[in-house]
Amino acid sequence: MDWDKLRIFHAVADAGSLTHAGDKLNLSQSAVSRQIRALEESLNATLFHRHARGLILTEQGELLFDATSAMSKRLDAAAARIRDSEEEVFGELRVTTTFGFGTLWLAPRLPKLYEKYPELNIDLMLEERVLDLPMREADVAIRMKEPSQADLVRKRLMTVQIQLYATREYLTASGHPLETLADMEHHRLICQNPTAAQVSAGAMLVQHLMTYNPSSLLHVNNYFGVLQGVLNNLGIGVLPDYVTDDFPDLVRVLPDIESADVPVYLAYPEELRHSQRVAAFRDFVQDEIIAHRKQLKQMGKL
Numbered sequence: 679m680d681w682d683k684l685r686i687f688h689a690v691a692d693a694g695s696l697t698h699a700g701d702k703l704n705l706s707q708s709a710v711s712r713q714i715r716a717l718e719e720s721l722n723a724t725l726f727h728r729h730a731r732g733l734i735l736t737e738q739g740e741l742l743f744d745a746t747s748a749m750s751k752r753l754d755a756a757a758a759r760i761r762d763s764e765e766e767v768f769g770e771l772r773v774t775t776t777f778g779f780g781t782l783w784l785a786p787r788l789p790k791l792y793e794k795y796p797e798l799n800i801d802l803m804l805e806e807r808v809l810d811l812p813m814r815e816a817d818v819a820i821r822m823k824e825p826s827q828a829d830l831v832r833k834r835l836m837t838v839q840i841q842l843y844a845t846r847e848y849l850t851a852s853g854h855p856l857e858t859l860a861d862m863e864h865h866r867l868i869c870q871n872p873t874a875a876q877v878s879a880g881a882m883l884v885q886h887l888m889t890y891n892p893s894s895l896l897h898v899n900n901y902f903g904v905l906q907g908v909l910n911n912l913g914i915g916v917l918p919d920y921v922t923d924d925f926p927d928l929v930r931v932l933p934d935i936e937s938a939d940v941p942v943y944l945a946y947p948e949e950l951r952h953s954q955r956v957a958a959f960r961d962f963v964q965d966e967i968i969a970h971r972k973q974l975k976q977m978g979k980l
Contacts, residue, residue, distance in 0.1 A: 866913030
């Protein structure tokens with residue numbers, strides 16, 4: 679099969695237009711159209727439905743586009759490895775992690791990474807969905823459980839717990855002491871919905887707290903929103919312990935109540951094992967965790 683025709687097909691399928699694909703490839707619309715017709719003839723299949731508003735892939739076209747997309751991702755990975763210098767760190771690094779960890783722990787620390795590697799470009803993808811690293815949906819992942827995908831380099835970074843927090847101002851204004859879980863009936867609980875995408879340990883803790891009939895609820899679909907509710911004195915928040923050091927106004931309440939341990943893993947594809955960008959990011963995260971633990975020891979929290 680002609681590689682050049684496949685490249686042109688992929689651009690057309692991605693753009694949904696002969697004109698837009700031609701602009702991207704620096705080819706005329708007629709040249710792109712000829713290549714697509716030739717490819718369809720060689721396959722004896724129609725790859726696009728043509729209409730006035732653009733092009734739509736046929737079933738056969740979808741199959742071919744899946745194949746060219748996988749090829750494109752593999753080529754991008756190979757190009758990234760080739761570009762990686764033995765001594766310099768530069769270019770794009772796609773990092774995926776959960777919304778909570780990305781906004782509350784990782785993003786505030788990134789200035790240190792950019793200070794050391796000013797030519798590095800981080801594409802931070804925050805979502806609960808587990809991206810497919812072997813298929814190059816991302817270069818590096820930080821996840822709250824061990825990745826199950828094959829052909830990955832994995833490293834356990836740390837362990838976190840989900841705990842209960844409030845502000846001193848809220849606790850003073852509420853007028854009700856919070857000494858046991860039974861006292862939750864006088865307080866608003868701020869948490870993720872137990873059915874929302876989150877680590878199972880956090881969901882189990884919320885389900886347990888709900889049995890004590892808090893006076894009212896605020897459900898948010900990520901920990902950043904939960905934190906904002908707590909900081910604005912709305913109630914008792916269910917939060918991971920990694921956020922508390924950056925927000926000194928938070929007070930841990932009911933210190934005997936916490937989730938089971940939640941392991942945090944960093945993972946990346948085996949093919950990126952020698953990538954300088956990946957190594958720089960991995961070492962940065964590990965150094966930040968070590969520094970964080972030293973700080974906690976000095977504060978007597980470990």
